[in-house]
Amino acid sequence: MWRGSLLRGTACLLQAAASRCVRRRHVSSLCSRLVPHRPPCLQSPWGTGYFLAHRGYKKDAKSTVDFPVTPITATDIKQYLRSKEVPFHDGYSCLHVPSIFMEPSAGKDGFSLFIDKTTGQFLCKDTLVEGSWEDLQDCLEVMQKEEQDFLSPHVLLGYPESIEEQEDRERELREVQRIWSSSVPLSDLPEEEAQLIKTMFQITKISNATLKRFGVRLFKPTKSLVFPWFGGPDSSLKGVKLLSAQSSDTDRVVYNEATVPKATSYYNLFGLPLVGRMDLEVVVTGHELDSLAVSQATGLPTVALPRGVNCLPPVLLPYLEQFKRVTLWLGGDIRSWEASKIFSRKLGLRRCSLVRPGEFRPCPVEALARGKNLSQIIKSSIPAAHKSIVSFKQLREDVYGELVNTDQVAGVKWTRFPELNRILKGHRRGELTVFTGPTGSGKTTFISELALDLCMQGVNTLWGSFEINNVRLAKIMLTQFAMQRLEENLEQYDFWADKFEELPLYFMTFHGQQNIKTVLDTMQHAVYLYDINHVIIDNLQFMMGQENLSVDKFAVQDHIIGVFRKFATNSSCHVTLIIHPRKEEDDRELQTASIFGSAKASQEADNVLILQEKKLVTCPGRRSLQVTKNRFDGDVGIFPLDFIKSSLTFATPLKGKHRLRKVAPKPESEEDEEGDAVKKKEEIKKEKSTKATKTPRTAKSPAAGAASSQKGQQD
Ligand SMILES: Nc1ncnc2c1ncn2[C@@H]1O[C@H](COP(=O)(O)OP(=O)(O)OP(=O)(O)O)[C@@H](O)[C@H]1O
Incomplete structure (x- = not known):
C-alpha cells in the first residue's frame, strides 16, 4: 500500500x-x-x-x-x-x-x-x-x-x-467489516430482547439513545456488544472491540474483550468522534461502558482508553492536546488509581485531576447503576499535581483507601507461586527486588517464570538480559508459557507463539557489558512508551564496567543498586535485579550479607530473594526460595521448589512432603527457626478469606485467559 x-x-x-x-x-x-x-x-x-x-x-x-x-x-x-x-x-x-x-x-x-x-x-x-x-x-x-x-x-x-503482513491486514479489514455489518444497533432489537442484553451486561440504566449515539451494536452470534473504532481524516471504520459478559460467583459481571485488529494494534480512543473541536474538557475513562455512563449522566465529552488501565500509548497524546482540563476516572480500584497517577504525568500534571476510587466513587457505569451523582464525583476529583508538603487531612482518604483495600494494595498475586504470595503478598509497583543464588543454580530460569506469571496477568514487562541473548531467553519463556518441550511438538509452535506475542513483554537489545546511564535512559524511555511496570535486569555485574576495577567493586555495586532504587521509586516501576553473590561457600547457605557490599545497599532493596541450592542426594535438583527481606509487611520465609526440566518451570513439591516455613522477621545472622505454627495457620486462614473477595469488574485479556487456563492445567 x-x-x-x-x-x-x-x-x-x-x-x-x-x-x-x-x-x-x-x-x-x-x-x-x-x-x-x-x-x-x-x-x-x-x-x-x-x-x-x-x-x-x-x-x-x-x-x-x-x-x-x-x-x-x-x-x-x-x-x-x-x-x-x-x-x-x-x-x-x-x-x-x-x-x-x-x-x-x-x-x-x-x-x-x-x-x-x-x-x-x-x-x-x-x-x-x-x-x-x-x-x-x-x-x-x-x-x-x-x-x-x-x-x-x-x-x-x-x-x-511482506506478503504475509499484507494478507494479515486484508484479512483483518474483512473481519472488521464482517462483524460490523452483521451486528445490529440495540435500538433495532425488540424492546424485550434489548432489555435482556442490558441486564446481562448490567447496563440497564444506559439508554438506547446513548448506545445509538456512540454507535454501539450487538453481535448476535456471540451475544457481544460491539464498540466501533472510527478514525482518520475520513472517519472510516478502523476496527471493533467485542465485549462479552459472564456472570460470576458474586452478583457482579465479568467482562471479556477481544479486538480486531488485536489489542497491540488497537489505538481507538472510543468516543473521540463525538468530541467537538472546541471542547476544552474531557473525562478519560478506562472502559467504553464507563464513557457511555459519563456521557449520559453529565453530558461531558468523554473518551475511553483502548487498553484501559494497562497503558496510555503516546501515539494517542496528540488527540488529547486540545483539552485544558482532563479528568481521569479509570475505574473503582487501586490499580486504576495508580494508573491514573502515572498517566497524568504523560498528559501534563497541571491540567489533570483524578477521581479517587472508593466506596462512594466506584467506576462510572457502576456509579450510574447505583444512582450516584456523576457530575458531583467529577467535580470532587483532586488535582494531579501534588504539593511537596501535605497534612494528614490530605492523606486521610489515601490511608483509608489502603486500609479497606488491603488485598489490592498488596499487589498482583502470582498464579504459579502461591507460597510467594503468602510471604511477599504480591508484586507491587515502585519496589526494588534483589535476587541472588549460586552460579548456575537457575536464577535466570526462575525469574523468567516469576516475571512471565505477572506478565500473563497484564503486568507490562521489560527484560534487560545482558548475559543470555533475547532469542534464548524468549525460548525459555515460551517453553514455560506452553509448559512443554516445544522441540518435540513443533506443530504447536505457532499456536503458542501467537498467544505469547500478545503478552505485554519487551526486551532491551543490549548484550554484554553496558553503561548504566544508557540502560537507565532506555528503561525510562520504555516506561514512557509502554507503561512498563516491571523491569528485570539480568544481571547487575554487566553494569560494573571495566574501568572501575581499581575502585572497590562492592562500592560500585552498591552505587548501582542505589541508582535502580531511585528509578523504581521515581517511575513507580518494580525493578528486579539479579546479582551474583559476592562469595559462595559450598557448605553454607547464602544470606543477605552474601550479596551486598554495605548495610546501606541492603536497605535500598524492598525485597531480597535467594535461590538456595542444597546438594541433597535424595533430591538433586531441589532448590528452595528464601525471602530474607520483605519491606511491605516484614514476613520472611522459605519454601522448596522442584524443577520440571521438560517445561523449565518450578513447582512446590506435593503438600505434606514439605511444608512452607514462615518465620517472623529476625536478625539475619540468626539461623532460621520454625515459625510459630499457630500464628501461621491463622494467617493463612485470614488470607484465604481475603482472597475470596476478588475484583469482579476485570476485563480479561487473552493472556490472562491463557494464564488461568494453564493454571487449571497445573492444578
Ligand atoms: N533447579 C534446577 N535443577 C537443575 N537444572 C536447573 C535448575 N534450574 C535451572 N536449571 C538449568 O540450569 C541451567 C542454568 O540455569 P540458569 O541460566 O537459569 O542459571 P543462573 O543461575 O542464572 O546461571 P548464572 O549463574 O550463570 O547466571 C539451565 O540449563 C537450566 O535449564
Whole structure:
C-alpha cells in the first residue's frame, strides 16, 4: 500500500539523512525510517520512530527496545525549531507546529503537526504522516534547501510490507467489516430482547439513545456488544472491540474483550468522534461502558482508553492536546488509581485531576447503576499535581483507601507461586527486588517464570538480559508459557507463539557489558512508551564496567543498586535485579550479607530473594526460595521448589512432603527457626478469606485467559 514510491525531493532527503549519519549513529537509512502513518488499525505499537528499522521482522523484533544514542529533550526540540524559524505552541505533552505536509492554502487549522516533547516523535493529524524526530529534521532541512512551503506526504518512502503482513491486514479489514455489518444497533432489537442484553451486561440504566449515539451494536452470534473504532481524516471504520459478559460467583459481571485488529494494534480512543473541536474538557475513562455512563449522566465529552488501565500509548497524546482540563476516572480500584497517577504525568500534571476510587466513587457505569451523582464525583476529583508538603487531612482518604483495600494494595498475586504470595503478598509497583543464588543454580530460569506469571496477568514487562541473548531467553519463556518441550511438538509452535506475542513483554537489545546511564535512559524511555511496570535486569555485574576495577567493586555495586532504587521509586516501576553473590561457600547457605557490599545497599532493596541450592542426594535438583527481606509487611520465609526440566518451570513439591516455613522477621545472622505454627495457620486462614473477595469488574485479556487456563492445567 505504501510501497516504495520515490517521489520529488527524495534524493535530497537521502542526502540530509546521510549528512545526519555523521552526527547520529542510529540513523541508518532514511528509506527504512520515513513512512506515511499507516491507518491506525494497521499500526504496530512499536511501529514508529526509533523502532521503524525493525518493522520488517515482525515476529521477533517488534518487542525489542533500543534507545537513541542522543536522547532528545523538549529544550533541544524548541531550539531547533527556533533555528529553522518554525513557529510552535508549547502544548501539554506535545509541541504544536504548522503541518509541513499540507499546502498552506489548504485552509486547515494551522498547527496540526504534533511533536512529542519526550521522544520527539511527530504526527500530522491532517495527513496522518508520522515519524521520528530525526525524520522531521530531515524534512525541514529539505524544505529549507529546496525553498519549499510544504512537502507532499508522499515524498516519504513507504516501508515494504511482506506478503504475509499484507494478507494479515486484508484479512483483518474483512473481519472488521464482517462483524460490523452483521451486528445490529440495540435500538433495532425488540424492546424485550434489548432489555435482556442490558441486564446481562448490567447496563440497564444506559439508554438506547446513548448506545445509538456512540454507535454501539450487538453481535448476535456471540451475544457481544460491539464498540466501533472510527478514525482518520475520513472517519472510516478502523476496527471493533467485542465485549462479552459472564456472570460470576458474586452478583457482579465479568467482562471479556477481544479486538480486531488485536489489542497491540488497537489505538481507538472510543468516543473521540463525538468530541467537538472546541471542547476544552474531557473525562478519560478506562472502559467504553464507563464513557457511555459519563456521557449520559453529565453530558461531558468523554473518551475511553483502548487498553484501559494497562497503558496510555503516546501515539494517542496528540488527540488529547486540545483539552485544558482532563479528568481521569479509570475505574473503582487501586490499580486504576495508580494508573491514573502515572498517566497524568504523560498528559501534563497541571491540567489533570483524578477521581479517587472508593466506596462512594466506584467506576462510572457502576456509579450510574447505583444512582450516584456523576457530575458531583467529577467535580470532587483532586488535582494531579501534588504539593511537596501535605497534612494528614490530605492523606486521610489515601490511608483509608489502603486500609479497606488491603488485598489490592498488596499487589498482583502470582498464579504459579502461591507460597510467594503468602510471604511477599504480591508484586507491587515502585519496589526494588534483589535476587541472588549460586552460579548456575537457575536464577535466570526462575525469574523468567516469576516475571512471565505477572506478565500473563497484564503486568507490562521489560527484560534487560545482558548475559543470555533475547532469542534464548524468549525460548525459555515460551517453553514455560506452553509448559512443554516445544522441540518435540513443533506443530504447536505457532499456536503458542501467537498467544505469547500478545503478552505485554519487551526486551532491551543490549548484550554484554553496558553503561548504566544508557540502560537507565532506555528503561525510562520504555516506561514512557509502554507503561512498563516491571523491569528485570539480568544481571547487575554487566553494569560494573571495566574501568572501575581499581575502585572497590562492592562500592560500585552498591552505587548501582542505589541508582535502580531511585528509578523504581521515581517511575513507580518494580525493578528486579539479579546479582551474583559476592562469595559462595559450598557448605553454607547464602544470606543477605552474601550479596551486598554495605548495610546501606541492603536497605535500598524492598525485597531480597535467594535461590538456595542444597546438594541433597535424595533430591538433586531441589532448590528452595528464601525471602530474607520483605519491606511491605516484614514476613520472611522459605519454601522448596522442584524443577520440571521438560517445561523449565518450578513447582512446590506435593503438600505434606514439605511444608512452607514462615518465620517472623529476625536478625539475619540468626539461623532460621520454625515459625510459630499457630500464628501461621491463622494467617493463612485470614488470607484465604481475603482472597475470596476478588475484583469482579476485570476485563480479561487473552493472556490472562491463557494464564488461568494453564493454571487449571497445573492444578
Ligand atoms: N533447579 C534446577 N535443577 C537443575 N537444572 C536447573 C535448575 N534450574 C535451572 N536449571 C538449568 O540450569 C541451567 C542454568 O540455569 P540458569 O541460566 O537459569 O542459571 P543462573 O543461575 O542464572 O546461571 P548464572 O549463574 O550463570 O547466571 C539451565 O540449563 C537450566 O535449564
